[in-house]
Amino acid sequence: xxxxxxxxxxxISVTIREPRPKRPFRLYDRxxxxxxxxxxxxxxxxxxxxxxxxxxxxxxxxxxxxYGVLAxxxxxxxxxxxxxxxxxxxxxxxxxxxxxxxxxxxxCFTSKEADFSAGTFKVxxxxxxxxDLYNWSHNAQTRSKMFDMMLNEKPDLLCLQEFxxxxxGSLRNFDTLKAILGLPYAHSEYTIxxxxxxxxxxxxxxxxPIVNQGSIVFNNRSNNICIYxxxxxxxxxxxxxxxxLQSIRFGYADQQxxxxxxxxxxxxxxxxxxxxxxxxxxxxxTRRAGQAESIARHISSSPYPVIVCGDFNDTxxxxxxxxxxEKLEDAFLESGSGMGRTFSEYxxxxxxxxxxxxxxxxxxxxxxxxxxxSDHYPVVCRLKKK
Numbered sequence: 192x193x194x195x196x197x198x199x200x201x202x203i204s205v206t207i208r209e210p211r212p213k214r215p216f217r218l219y220d221r222x223x224x225x226x227x228x229x230x231x232x233x234x235x236x237x238x239x240x241x242x243x244x245x246x247x248x249x250x251x252x253x254x255x256x257x258y259g260v261l262a263x264x265x266x267x268x269x270x271x272x273x274x275x276x277x278x279x280x281x282x283x284x285x286x287x288x289x290x291x292x293x294x295x296x297x298x299c300f301t302s303k304e305a306d307f308s309a310g311t312f313k314v315x316x317x318x319x320x321x322x323d324l325y326n327w328s329h330n331a332q333t334r335s336k337m338f339d340m341m342l343n344e345k346p347d348l349l350c351l352q353e354f355x356x357x358x359x360g361s362l363r364n365f366d367t368l369k370a371i372l373g374l375p376y377a378h379s380e381y382t383i384x385x386x387x388x389x390x391x392x393x394x395x396x397x398x399x400p401i402v403n404q405g406s407i408v409f410n411n412r413s414n415n416i417c418i419y420x421x422x423x424x425x426x427x428x429x430x431x432x433x434x435x436l437q438s439i440r441f442g443y444a445d446q447q448x449x450x451x452x453x454x455x456x457x458x459x460x461x462x463x464x465x466x467x468x469x470x471x472x473x474x475x476x477t478r479r480a481g482q483a484e485s486i487a488r489h490i491s492s493s494p495y496p497v498i499v500c501g502d503f504n505d506t507x508x509x510x511x512x513x514x515x516x517e518k519l520e521d522a523f524l525e526s527g528s529g530m531g532r533t534f535s536e537y538x539x540x541x542x543x544x545x546x547x548x549x550x551x552x553x554x555x556x557x558x559x560x561x562x563x564x565s566d567h568y569p570v571v572c573r574l575k576k577k
Contacts, residue, residue, distance in 0.1 A: 227283060231268075234265050234286050238289070240509055244480045245510055246481065249476050252480075252510060255508045258297075258506065265283035269282075269287070297530060297531075299523065299529065303555045303556065305526075306573055310575050310576060312348065313346045314350075314500065315346035315349050315569060316433075316545070317352070318351075318567035319353055320353050320566055321353050321355040322355055337564050344560070346571065347374075348396075348431065349374060350501065351394045351433075352434070354392055356379075356390050369396060373398070376400055376422070377401075378394070380416055393416050395420050395433045397431075402421050402423055402428070405418070415435050415436055415437050417433070417489075418433050428495045431499075432498070432501070434499070434502070435504075436483065436504050480514075490515070499516075499547040501544070520548050520549070526557040533567055553574070555575070557571070
């Protein structure tokens with residue numbers, strides 16, 4: 192029996208609406224979503240870089256090196272999905288918020304003005320890039336500008352990495368710095384000496400007497416080194432460490448490849464060049480891990496308060512930085528501002544040069560001197576006993 196169809200008055204119109212179809216999740220949205228997932232996972236893994244030794248699992252260290260890029264990518268993904276009213280925006284937002292303490296290692300919102308009261312002294316750390324030695328046509332000019340900058344800063348304690356000096360001739364940098372800066376006490380160690388007169392290494396200059404000194408020898412063939420100098424600073428014995436940790440040592444071909452990639456230019460042998468760069472990065476991370484562990488053990492056995500200066504060649508979210516700074520204060524975090532970027536060649540690389548100290552001291556006036564005379568910027572601060 193067929194159902195009866197009700198009679199509908201002719202003056203009444205009936206409109207039957209079909210369910211509105213859901214907007215399909217389009218292909219490019221899916222691609223962006225999966226890229227978002229990958230970026231969020233990599234950013235989350237990068238947070239473990241300070242605790243995972245590259246000698247155990249080096250890819251985490253590589254992700255830590257890329258923290259800035261990964262954080263920016265996740266911020267863009269979150270903005271993209273938020274504008275499209277997608278709940279998926281929360282994925283990147285949650286990962287970003289979870290890493291806020293990591294962000295705090297890279298950026299300072301407030302600064303502490305330099306304290307010039309009695310009892311303070313000024314510390315400076317600088318990778319000089321050998322005073323621009325191999326720029327034959329302009330190295331004398333660069334060297335003169337570096338000396339002028341140091342003279343203007345008037346440090347009481349000066350730690351130089353990638354230091355070069357000669358015993359005779361016009362490049363007697365060791366003697367010249369002692370004389371013009373009025374820093375009569377100095378400690379230098381050299382990893383390379385040619386012709387018995389030309390020296391490559393590291394040097395510490397001081398206004399205060401050096402009563403003991405030594406070096407930490409790393410177990411590899413690199414030219415990196417760490418020296419320590421015990422000084423009498425205002426009646427206290429203080430151990431000052433000056434270090435230069437393993438660099439990646441990109442060759443000219445590597446640098447050219449990176450430049451072409453970052454500028455969208457075509458390159459040859461991309462796979463082989465990429466493999467070569469990854470091998471160099473892995474080796475550098477692994478060596479720095481061992482160097483940092485040796486230095487941390489030495490610092491922990493120091494009978495005196497310590498001041499640590501140097502070019503770590505690693506970022507604040509790294510195993511090397513975490514291992515060395517674990518029981519120390521970071522002068523930048525105490526009294527710096529902004530990003531504190533110290534490597535001039537790559538804008539996305541954060542600070543890799545540091546001044547650390549025992550809680551015995553407090554820092555003020557941490558400053559990055561933005562003078563492009565080397566591939567590093569010098570850093571300075573003032574320290575005072577608490």
